[in-house]
Amino acid sequence: MGGYEPLYHALYELSSAAVIEEITKSGLRGRGGGGYPTGLKWATVAKMPGKQKYVICNADEGDPGAFMDRSVLESDPHRVLEGMAIAGYAIGANHGFIYVRAEYPLAIQRLTKAIQQAKKYGLLGSQIFESGFDFKIDIRIGAGAFVCGEETALIHSIEGGRGNPRPRPPYPAEVGLWGCPTLINNVETYANITPIIRKGAEWYSSIGTAGSKGTKVFALTGKVQHTGLVEVPMGTTLRQIVEEMGGGVAEGRVKAVQTGGPSGGCIPAVFFDTPVDYESLQQLGTMMGSGGMIVMDDATSMVEIAQFYMDFCRGESCGKCVPCRAGTVQLHEMLTKIVNHQATETDIEQMEALCQMVKEMSLCGLGQSAPNPVLSTLRYFKEEYLARLRPEVETFATAKD
């Protein structure tokens, strides 16, 4: 109901600056994981000189166990298109791209249909609602590389190049798609725009915590009884999400929840009364991420979880920078050694040192956050690592057997 009314309202009753002001006042922060204030990002791109600007929607959702964006794209693609059009009006762009992964064929099909419908009714294209505002949206399909969710790699991929990240600054807001100022937001962020324009910033900011406004969608997976998507106000505790909405685990106890995917970390059950927002999760050594929540029970080995994520990062590293390309390989090998009861305490120390190095030296977010699952499980579950060490020091004679 009321589809594209907020766009009409924005075009005819609000100036570009007023739209940005409304988004800023709402307190909306980037839902892709970084949590950067959306209004500030829009204002930055709007202020950039240059006639040509672009709007990009990052729909390259790649975290294992995360499917929030997929659900929005498949069930309500118009909402995302409208959010992008409002963004285009606000920052002065006439062209938008949705970068969606090829693994989401239904989402691509429905987006394509939605774009056709919107064009037919004059809701996209030239002179939208017979105003002076033109905005067209094209789809670009990703070829299955996780790193293309990183904004600079995503831009290179849209340009037709190899999906490699580049150092920032300059940020895409300044130098983006084909060198033009570019606004990149995630699917869920755009999906939050229309309710803000329709119901106002005050309404939106009344939901959530002091620093994190609105609601957040989480994908509950793993050992939890009721898997699926939940949308909760920011500040809801992990206990409410996992125990009440998710129904806890079938057998035994909930041991931990993994948030933030391969960039995040594990939160042990003792911290389940923490209200979930960007800051609280960071303090616990993990991050909001795009919203994946994997529930683990007593039977889950945290060392194997760390090994799984490192294997993922090793396979998804683009190979451009040395710490990520070669460091994730060595970290994965070290974790495998621990899992196989072949490591000593020295190996753990060396692994921690390498984690620190990969974190601080890598070029993009993938490498910089790849050690997080290891560091967070080491922080809360070190005994599991120690229990996996080589049982006894082998003598030369026994080693030969």
Add this chain to the structure above:
Amino acid sequence: MSVKTLKIDGKDVAAEEGTMLLQAAQDAGIQIPTLCFLAGLTPAAACRMCLVEVEGSHKLLPACVTEVAEGMVVQTHTPKLQGFRRMNVELLFAEGNHVCAVCVANGNCELQDLAIALGMDHSRFPYRFPDRHVDISHDQFGIDHNRCVLCTRCVRVCDEIEGAHVWDVAQRGEHCFIVSGLHQPWGEVDACTSCGKCVDACPTGAIFRKGSTIGEKERDRAKLEFLVTAREKHQWTR
């Protein structure tokens, strides 16, 4: 052109606006280690050797692409940085098959120089011994992927200076390798002009002139500098 003043390793430095930290440090007599950087080519900021600590920044910054700023306070050789750099070089040695004893670049290799400068006596990471190949199909040159550190200097020099774009990177992560043409043997790539700039740009013995043996690789870096100066400043001086 305005001038920025900053402090590098406690030394007062003045540099023109737009100068990168790496250049500013070098002009002040401070050598920041590099591997993928080569003057005249677009910086890749990929090797991470030139990362430095800048006061007020919570991240380490690559000196090759970080512009000087007024009042900047930079540290280039802290124990933390040197420790990270050594690990970085060890990762490179463990990743490829670097056998200095039989390498054309022995004694004239930037990877070897880095290892020496960082006091590396062994690699703390186990060697991976990857299965890599050698391509000697070109009549003048060869490429030994065992010695490649994926700095992409060859890719950039061929694309940006020679304009032939013979090289690129194939695959991803640990499986990355430098690919010639459309993944053809180098000798069959029509685009190659046999100019040899990739040989001159390569920091290790990965790309070499046939006929040179152990320790005999020579590079004509002056040629690259000449071309860059000619193109950028229209001065043909050698």
